[in-house]
Amino acid sequence: MSDPVTALLQLAAEVVGFKDWLGGRLAELRDDQWVSQTRLGAEQISAWTAAYERALDRTGRLLVDIGRLNLEERQVQISQRSAEMLAQAVMAAMATCHLSDRLDLRAAIADELRQAAALESRPSGGSR
Template identity: 35%
Template structure:
């Protein structure tokens, strides 16, 4: 039994196995460090309560990845989204770029999309599953954008901004005492500039 799994080393703050002991009293649980091996110590059960099974190791790796992601997220300087439509459009671009990148990898596989696993059974390559997930996500995001009618909403936002600019220009011209032909020339110049932008 390796030293990091002994009960006397389980008091170092790492989570314990917690499995009910077979011959213990109710509530009498295993005090060994959760997990087994260096890849998932502190997660799941100990070696003697199923912590070294293939499924447990896979679940522990997924849990550790989730924990690490949450720790990174907790340190991020998060800025509120001021323009959700633009943010969703950027996200759609990223998802589409990811799907296209995975598509190239899958295309490079050619007819090697399956392989023989350790048990001798034929298995589908992980790249195929990644590609299918990428396609699903792309479809979901693009479908969401279509339902939200973002282009029309963005056009309405732009119209409101243009109206606000025209109002500001009118107020500036009036405050400066610019009237008649000079005011008309200023409005036309502003309109040309806005169209160019």
């Protein structure tokens, strides 16, 4: 794993998705399916309810941890640094090819890099 920040944010998205899926399954239960009787006559909540409660708890803890670590801001900073390094490399390549005085090329490249950085900094890593 080369980027633990992205991996943790992806895990959070998966955990939230699983919690939402469980919530959907729970909403489909009939009233008599929420609680069952054990062999000894004691009531117990359904496995769906227990799983959903655990998912709520774990989702909450993970999101609090991510908030404490300020991971989304760190991911934006990493993306910005990567974009800056890429921009420097492109400008150096343009200078090597004697194209650094082409302001139209520089503006077009800068615009494309800004657009790519904006897409990369979205939490979902969106696509164009």
